[in-house]
Amino acid sequence: MTTDTAATEIIVDIPPTSWTGRTDGHASEHLRWHQAIRAYDPDVAGSGSVLIGFASDEGVRRNKGRPGAAAGPDALRGALASMALPSTLALEDAGTIAVADADLESGQARLGRAVAAALDSGRLPVVLGGGHEVAFGTYSGVAATRLRRTRPRLGILNLDAHFDLRDEPVPSSGTPFRQILEAERAAGSSCRYDIVGISQPSNTTVLFETAHRLGVHYLLDEECGPTDLGIVDAFIADLLDSVDLLYLTIDLDVLPAAVAPGVSAPAAYGVPLEVIQRICDQAAVSGKLAAVDVAELNPSLDIDARTARTAARLIHRIVTRHRPATADDR
Template sequence: MHHKADMTRWQGRVDATEGEHGKRWHQIVKPLEDATDDGGVALIGFACDAGVARNNGRTGARQGPAALRSVLGNTPVHRCRSLADAGDVVCDDDRLEAAQEELAGVVANVLARGKLPVAMGGGHEIAFGSFSGLAHHLAQREQAPRIGVINLDAHFDLRMAERASSGTPFRQIAEDCQARGWPFHYCVLGISEFGNTQALFERARALGVRWMLDEDMHVAALDKVRATLADFLAQVDHVYFTVCLDVLPASVAPGVSAPAARGVPLDVVEPVIDMVAGSGKLRLADFAELNPSLDIDQRTARVTARLLARIVERSNA
């Protein structure tokens, strides 16, 4: 079910004496239906646990969007002056496919209105819904759009399984591209050698996936990370950027289904975000696997809010 934005969730401090430059997100955000079509960003919640449950993970991610909004409210307004809330797509029980379809519809609607959709999960099953919305939007405008999927993640999420889950979305996207006759461009940054089976590495090779291991993504290797990313960006016209929070070290992001034993430091994650958001090709972004029930001191929610705000600011939406 798609629920309209509950604006009572947007709260934060008010620095009245600071005037216009003292504003925070909770003071400028509007429900999507009241927003003008002049660019800007639209946030979409995907309150869903079904994909994680099917993938035998630790559930709780359906509370992610609410937790994120409660932290985002206090974000200071900088360049982004137009912010809309498109409400929540809520997955009831195990109705994952219906929820993904609904999310795709909301994403396509936001894109049609000339805004940058930023979706907030939920588990990484969000990715198939997000991509489907972008595909629907671009299919009406181009024959075979060159979409690059950039995933910051410890896992490939290319699993074969009887049913869709949080572990299958990029295989589903690959199959969808194949069915449409579109190229499949997928780049994963932060892969853990010890978090993916041999079968997954082989499938990634067969699909022509670009990836970098977590241990190769340290600060001293930033030039190599940037070069890999630049090379990938040059091959595509549109970017869907997805961040699985389990790419971060467990101390930074404890509130995820599968915390990283190593992870990629923020010193590398943030330059990646800046490069993707500043590329002029970003059409859609989302954040997956925020699980507030496992979070400590809202650490994961706070770091997610920071990264989300960073995308919003750097994309100039």
């Protein structure tokens, strides 16, 4: 089956390259990511997942963070390459959108078009950041897709130590969710914005007041330990019951610094990996997950690729367990 290529073409700055990794054999029982993944083909109606890189740390720089996240997409691909697949899956790589000359806004717009094209072609877009400025680009694509017209109640689940609701004249990695809520209001629509992992010492009183005023739901990191699974499960269930469509965004600084040292702002406390993985599993099997991105991996600050490997495992779990959201699956 073919598709409308004009509607599903993904335009990137850096085309996908061949993946390499460990090879134990070529039969299905030996399959790893690097053996299964193919270049994205807009002429073929698809299913499965497509990776889209977003090489940017301009938003981090504007937010006075430590740059280096632009190298995140390649590091994530490298960490995924040798992971063993439990079954044969449709996996594609569309290449990478690169933010150049500090032109973040253009890069976000191009990412939005790429995400919309992936969704309209029937794939799950998995965006590899990049700083958390990636979020506004991913959201723009979800908002523009045909799926949003049939599933209007959009939910955003952010796994993050920070609200990213700053009121700044210039967009950055600290502003994307305020931008999203403003864009929804301007469009005459609305979305629900929920966050798991907020660190009180990392967010000023102004940001908490802003979150309350905007109706943001959140759990503090200290409410998300292994003994708090009932609280976390109820929080995620309430979100999923309230929306038709879900965009999941994972800022790796939600994890403890010992697990994810390679980020601009490592967490002194953080949410345990087993809790974050549990949340990702719930989102993946919900039948409502439309897009996911992973943000803030900074390979230059990583230790033994610890952060990259952790992020890759989360991506792997989501992709291998994902139940697609479709226009008539309500």
